[in-house]
Amino acid sequence: MPSPMTMTEKILARASGKDAVAPGENVWVNVDVLMTHDVCGPGTIGVFKKHFGGDGAKVWDKEKVVVIPDHYIFTKDAMANRNVDVLRAFVKEQDLKYYYDVGTADYKGVCHIALPEEGHTRPGEVLLGTDSHTCTAGAFGEFATGIGNTDAGFVMGTGKLWLKTPPTMRFVFHGDLPPYLMAKDLILSVIGDIGVDGATYRAMEFDGDGVTALNIEERMTLCNMAIEAGGKNGIIAPDQITFDYVNKRNAGQKPYQAVYTDPGATFIHEKVYDVRTLEPVIAKPHSPDNRAFVSEVKGTKLDRAYIGSCTGGKLTDFRAAAELLQGKEVKIDTFVVPATTEVARGLDTERIGGKSLREIFLNAGAKIGDASCAACLGGPSDTFGRLNTPISCISTTNRNFPGRMGHKEAKVFLASPLTVAASALSGSIADCRDLLI
Amino acid sequence: MQRRIEGKAYVLGDNVDTDQIIPAQYLTYNPSIPAEYKMFGKYALSGVPDDAAGLPKGHVSFHGPDDDFVSPYRIIIGGKNFGCGSSREHAPIALAAAGIVAVVAEFYARIFFRNSVNGGYLIPVESKTRLADQVCTGDDLVIDLTANTLTNKTTGDVWELHPLGEIAPILEAGGLFPYAQSVGMLAK
Numbered sequence: 001m002p003s004p005m006t007m008t009e010k011i012l013a014r015a016s017g018k019d020a021v022a023p024g025e026n027v028w029v030n031v032d033v034l035m036t037h038d039v040c041g042p043g044t045i046g047v048f049k050k051h052f053g054g055d056g057a058k059v060w061d062k063e064k065v066v067v068i069p070d071h072y073i074f075t076k077d078a079m080a081n082r083n084v085d086v087l088r089a090f091v092k093e094q095d096l097k098y099y100y101d102v103g104t105a106d107y108k109g110v111c112h113i114a115l116p117e118e119g120h121t122r123p124g125e126v127l128l129g130t131d132s133h134t135c136t137a138g139a140f141g142e143f144a145t146g147i148g149n150t151d152a153g154f155v156m157g158t159g160k161l162w163l164k165t166p167p168t169m170r171f172v173f174h175g176d177l178p179p180y181l182m183a184k185d186l187i188l189s190v191i192g193d194i195g196v197d198g199a200t201y202r203a204m205e206f207d208g209d210g211v212t213a214l215n216i217e218e219r220m221t222l223c224n225m226a227i228e229a230g231g232k233n234g235i236i237a238p239d240q241i242t243f244d245y246v247n248k249r250n251a252g253q254k255p256y257q258a259v260y261t262d263p264g265a266t267f268i269h270e271k272v273y274d275v276r277t278l279e280p281v282i283a284k285p286h287s288p289d290n291r292a293f294v295s296e297v298k299g300t301k302l303d304r305a306y307i308g309s310c311t312g313g314k315l316t317d318f319r320a321a322a323e324l325l326q327g328k329e330v331k332i333d334t335f336v337v338p339a340t341t342e343v344a345r346g347l348d349t350e351r352i353g354g355k356s357l358r359e360i361f362l363n364a365g366a367k368i369g370d371a372s373c374a375a376c377l378g379g380p381s382d383t384f385g386r387l388n389t390p391i392s393c394i395s396t397t398n399r400n401f402p403g404r405m406g407h408k409e410a411k412v413f414l415a416s417p418l419t420v421a422a423s424a425l426s427g428s429i430a431d432c433r434d435l436l437i
Numbered sequence: 438m439q440r441r442i443e444g445k446a447y448v449l450g451d452n453v454d455t456d457q458i459i460p461a462q463y464l465t466y467n468p469s470i471p472a473e474y475k476m477f478g479k480y481a482l483s484g485v486p487d488d489a490a491g492l493p494k495g496h497v498s499f500h501g502p503d504d505d506f507v508s509p510y511r512i513i514i515g516g517k518n519f520g521c522g523s524s525r526e527h528a529p530i531a532l533a534a535a536g537i538v539a540v541v542a543e544f545y546a547r548i549f550f551r552n553s554v555n556g557g558y559l560i561p562v563e564s565k566t567r568l569a570d571q572v573c574t575g576d577d578l579v580i581d582l583t584a585n586t587l588t589n590k591t592t593g594d595v596w597e598l599h600p601l602g603e604i605a606p607i608l609e610a611g612g613l614f615p616y617a618q619s620v621g622m623l624a625k
Contacts, residue, residue: 026603028622039461039464039465039525040524040525040526042467042469043467043468043469043526043527045469046467046468046469046470047469050469051614071464072464072465077465079465079466080465082465083465083467086467129524130524131523131524132522132523132524132548134524146523146524146548147524147548147551148524148525148526148548148551148552148555148556149468149526149552149556150526150552150555150556150612150613150614151551151552151555151613154555154613154614154617154623158617158622158623160622162622196452196518196521197452197517197518197521197544197546200518200544200546200547201547227522230518230521230546230547232547287452377456377461377523378456378460378461378462379461379462380462380465381462399454399456399522399523401452401454401456401457401522402456402457402484402485402486403456403457403460403484404456404461408460408484408486409486
């Protein structure tokens with residue numbers, strides 16, 4: 001019998017054909033899904049062709065490479081549009097099965113939300129993607145992490161990659177989440193506690209009844225920001241909520257095997273939170289670990305509010321924001337960007353008090369953009385919501401490093417959709433509890 | 438891989454993230470195309486706030502007056518968590534395109550470290566002590582990867598470096614592809 005292992009260790013052991021792996025051990029793993037997008041895809045394709053026979057190169061499995069343009073989509077930038085053309089030509093040449101092309105009914109938007117929606121996330125699998133927020137998919141009980149172009153080019157040709165087995169940190173949340181808190185408050189609290197380097201080279205496992213009570217989108221928010229603590233992956237044990245979501249969407253109805261952390265597995269760090277004692281938090285400029293309680297910074301003047309991205313642009317996020325915005329008007333420029341086209345459709349079908357979420361946002365004076373990464377990472381200067389001047393913005397996105405959303409002197413505050421919506425209504429940082437309680 | 442690296446230092450602080458190393462608007466260039474690869478050198482470190490650019494004083498341009506693409510500096514000294522943030526391989530590419538041969542920091546964010554090594558772009562060396570407060574931008578440095586020392590020729594100081602350890606064979610081979618060939622994971 002091997003020693004007890006964590007979920008992350010068990011997945012890497014299975015993927016490398018071993019009975020057991022230990023933290024620190026380098027293993028060659030078989031990859032289940034490789035995802036790339038318009039920003040890193042062209043470079044990855046370049047690496048792949050250079051090393052696997054030029055124009056004659058063939059991907060290792062045309063049903064395991066998923067290509068999702070999402071970053072720079074609604075822009076006049078010729079180079080950005082050229083990059084989508086590169087993806088399109090490659091998909092055609094390689095006859096890839098899963099491609100979500102811009103300007104077609106297949107277009108999705110942000111890859112980390114598109115992957116589960118289109119059935120590419122399954123418990124127990126290894127998902128690698130050319131984007132640091134690939135860790136989002138750990139919400140489905142799989143090992144998911146971001147890699148660069150060279151690694152991705154290697155995977156494209158071989159289906160394999162060497163990975164170092166990370167030790168696991170465990171974060172346990174107990175109690176029913178109060179109505180004024182969201183998964184974003186939980187993960188910002190964790191990052192505030194351990195710092196932006198607190199989980200470097202480590203897995204972050206989230207557990208406890210406070211986590212199992214979360215819906216799948218909120219679990220994705222938790223795992224999404226593991227990278228903001230330096231984590232290699234975030235992971236949550238799969239349960240019926242996971243299986244219900246995955247089984248309904250599983251692309252190709254691929255069989256999968258869920259794995260669970262063994263009793264007695266070793267954690268390098270363990271921290272228990274009682275969610276009932278937590279408060280709404282915010283990450284001040286210019287780092288995701290620059291945490292403050294909202295109550296400490298209440299009243300700080302803002303110029304803009306932004307609700308969107310893989311971490312803050314899902315239907316759960318918009319439902320929460322709309323609860324506060326319904327029947328009211330925002331005091332500052334407020335940008336709403338659904339992560340995917342499915343979420344965008346949800347803005348029309350989801351209703352609160354007889355009005356669709358879209359109507360609520362528009363009536364409140366918000367601007368609604370098309371599904372994509374948009375201003376979360378700045379991008380070309382004509383990107384919807386981009387901070388082109390040194391203004392202050394409160395945002396549901398995941399990073400606030402200098403220049404992240406555009407201008408390098410702009411100030412970005414990260415917070416939950418509830419806190420962002422409350423702040424949009426007051427024009428300064430506001431405590432959502434004042435509106436909810 | 439060069440075992441002795443000589444050159445001028447450019448000093449940065451903690452948590453230098455990949456948006457500072459190469460801002461997102463320049464990710465439209467394709468690093469696999471040589472003419473576009475050059476552009477990464479031009480915009481390398483253009484996202485660093487002015488007061489943190491070239492410590493201890495700041496406000497030091499990474500590029501000299503005569504060359505827009507290649508910097509006069511060869512070695513970056515960083516603090517903790519160098520290269521955190523996004524997975525963009527454009528970050529080590531940008532530093533390499535600008536002429537950086539090695540970075541010496543207390544420790545690295547995981548993906549930047551992997552990309553630097555697997556792409557064979559630059560050598561990410563770990564210092565045993567914090568150097569970001571001891572080295573000044575413009576100091577003449579020598580990294581000796583056999584003795585695992587960093588010598589500051591300007592001040593005479595010598596510091597120990599952590600050995601490269603398990604990444605040494607990958608860097609020696611020239612990156613992931615030649616390394617995988619050398620260990621039989623990839624056909625030659």
